[in-house]
Amino acid sequence: MPKDFRATTLERSIGRRLALWRDERGLSLAEAGQRVGFSSAKLSTMENAVQPSTPLDIMALGYVYNVPTPEWQAVVLRAEYAKTARMGGGSAEPHFDPTADFANLVFEATELRAFTTDLVPTGLQLPSYAHAAGSPERIVQLAMVREAWATRLGDKDPPMVEAVFPEGVLRPVVGGPRVMKAQLLHLMEISEHSTVTVQVIPVVAGAYPAMGCPFTLLGFPHRQHNDVAYLETVIKGEYVEDQALVEQLAQRFAELQKIALSPGESLELIAEAAADL
Structure with a gap:
């Protein structure tokens, strides 16, 4: 070895x-x-x-x-x-799809830190919201990720989940008023879980680090499994495994948490958005 x-x-x-x-x-x-x-x-x-x-x-x-x-x-x-x-050779492995594999890492992770820019983080989405927001080819993959998150949160030793997203995520009426309101209420409910932290970056915060660049950080219990970052575009998903780059993203996430509202204030903002529907 x-x-x-x-x-x-x-x-x-x-x-x-x-x-x-x-x-x-x-x-x-x-x-x-x-x-x-x-x-x-x-x-x-x-x-x-x-x-x-x-x-x-x-x-x-x-x-x-x-x-x-x-x-x-x-x-x-x-x-x-x-x-x-x-050994330092080779290029991207053509038969390994990080997008399809992502649910496996979510299931294995003990720490999940997600920053999104347009939608509620995948693991915190309701099926109806995800169906309205996702493309047909992504519905099955998104369902697998949601199931992995939900299963882990129900474990005796659930992972620590930290989610940060801008206030703009709360405003688009994805799937219609009924679906969007249910999603916001679900966010409020799940944010009360002892291992889940949800923070919202208010509009008044202006520009912020990693603006427009969503990512998810995953941490694992085994010493020989390094932290991994997952990035996704409309075309493909990608793992970032270079530990220097992963650490940069971790620092960005910490900066986003400082700019965002506190969990309590974020909960109030989510409740206001739900009341407006």
Whole structure:
């Protein structure tokens, strides 16, 4: 294992796929490890991306699990790319879609910090609001992200969620007055959750850092899984994994929180917007 290994989002997606193969066959770590000749500890570190998965090991698992050849070959190619990228070579992996993968990271995160500019953060949206605001091809992906957020917030150990957005998000009547009012009331309700903080940047604040540039920061419990930033445009989603850039975005988020109204004042502003509908 590389010294001080830090798994990339691509390597984490490979680990999830290996775990999915095993789960689909109803095998425990010990049973699967015995079949392939791995210790259960090694298999666990591969599935959790605590160590890189080598193409040979993936090939062995694909054979033992009786995975269709094209499927395990595709994962082997990803592992080969990940190894090349770690050594400083390669370009963007063509078969890895951060937009489709984002819900997985949301589910694994212990800290979520979201800054949006036009809409309520995805995880805090109601289905009716999301349906009115999203494009048809994004509806399923948005639903997966919402489900991941909702599931985690209902856990015994829910993630810390911090959301910041401008007052302008509260004013457009997305989906009609009934849908928008329900969304604002939902924001008020969820903001009372002990691990959720919602702050609104008032119009009078003027210009502010990262204006027009939404992003989400995700933090994870495992030491070998670095914080990740997720950016999305109308065309595609993108992960930012360079830790210097992630830290810059974290500083921007802290600045946005200072400019925004307090959670209590933000709640009052949301309530006023709901009353106006």
